[in-house]
Amino acid sequence: MRVLVVEDERRLAAAVKRGLEASGFVVDVACDGVTGLHMAREGGYDGVVLDIMLPGLSGYKVCAQLRAEENWVPVLILSAKDGEYDQADGLDLGADDYLTKPFSYVVLAARLRALLRRGAAPRPAVLRAGDLSLDPAARVVHRGPAAIELTAREFALLEYLMRRAGQVVPKAELLAHVWDDPDVIADLNIVEVYVGYLRRKIDVPFGRQAVRTVRGAGYLLDADGG
Numbered sequence: 246m247r248v249l250v251v252e253d254e255r256r257l258a259a260a261v262k263r264g265l266e267a268s269g270f271v272v273d274v275a276c277d278g279v280t281g282l283h284m285a286r287e288g289g290y291d292g293v294v295l296d297i298m299l300p301g302l303s304g305y306k307v308c309a310q311l312r313a314e315e316n317w318v319p320v321l322i323l324s325a326k327d328g329e330y331d332q333a334d335g336l337d338l339g340a341d342d343y344l345t346k347p348f349s350y351v352v353l354a355a356r357l358r359a360l361l362r363r364g365a366a367p368r369p370a371v372l373r374a375g376d377l378s379l380d381p382a383a384r385v386v387h388r389g390p391a392a393i394e395l396t397a398r399e400f401a402l403l404e405y406l407m408r409r410a411g412q413v414v415p416k417a418e419l420l421a422h423v424w425d426d427p428d429v430i431a432d433l434n435i436v437e438v439y440v441g442y443l444r445r446k447i448d449v450p451f452g453r454q455a456v457r458t459v460r461g462a463g464y465l466l467d468a469d470g471g
Contacts, residue, residue: 246291247271247360251307253299261294261323264350270357278302285311290318291361294353297324299337303383311372312339319360327333337382339370350417350421366451372407375470377447377455379407380413386449388470395446398423403466405457413459424470440464 248270252256254259254281255276262272273288275281278299285307286295297304307447308320320342327345340358344353347419372379376389381404386393395403401423406414424435440456448455455471456464 246357247273247289248292248294248357248403249273249275249283249284249288249290250294251275251278251299251304252294253277254296261350261353265294265354265357265397268350268354269355276300278304282307282310285318286314286316292319292321292338292357294321294323294357297322297326297341305334308340309338309370310333319363321353321356321360323353324338327351334382338424348454372404373470374407374410374455374466374468377407377470379404385393386447388447388453391451393446395443398439399446402436403443406464406466410466413465415463433438436464 246269248265248273250258250261250265252261252274253276258274258276262274265272273290274283275284279301281293281295281299282302284290295304295307299307304322304324308322311318311320322340322341322343323346323347324331324335324343325346332345340365342356344356370380370382372381378387379385379400384400386395386400386403402419405419405422407429419436440458444456447453453471457467459465
């Protein structure tokens with residue numbers, strides 16, 4: 246499996262290369278963000294190990310640009326930045342995993358193998374269904390250029406439906422994943438109420454019908470946004 250390591254500390258990059266090669270990977274190295282982005286675009290890699298603090302272009306920007314281009318190569322961020330917000334930012338921008346320095350080569354290789362088993366399936370940072378878009382990190386929803394204000398619960402419901410766009414989602418599944426209050430977890434009617442709220446915000450003002458009721462089965466959000 247071919248892996249690209251983007252790391253500006255040359256001694257560390259060489260050590261990571263040796264460690265991964267000892268685990269059976271074929272490894273190339275880039276020492277700045279611009280070169281790393283170019284190689285990730287053109288190299289046909291199975292995975293990318295990406296530092297954050299890089300000359301030329303940060304690891305955050307490299308990852309965000311790849312995802313903006315719909316390049317879904319698995320990305321593991323390997324960084325000395327160990328703050329919870331640093332990790333959240335990396336994952337929200339489209340990285341698949343985050344490992345902090347210092348690290349174990351055994352764990353690094355194992356996490357890479359896990360990522361490569363999943364493959365390069367689409368994992369957009371911004372969810373889209375036609376002209377309906379939802380950004381989980383920024384917590385914003387748009388229908389075309391128009392911003393839509395949602396409550397936290399409405400946002401969570403829409404996000405789950407958009408992640409399952411084109412599929413029928415049962416009410417019980419929505420309750421289990423969107424509501425965590427034991428007092429309402431058994432009340433399927435609460436889902437119907439909030440679907441109604443959503444429709445009045447994302448569909449009715451725009452003359453659309455994105456969220457459909459599938460009688461006896463649940464709800465479906467059209468992949469084309471209605």
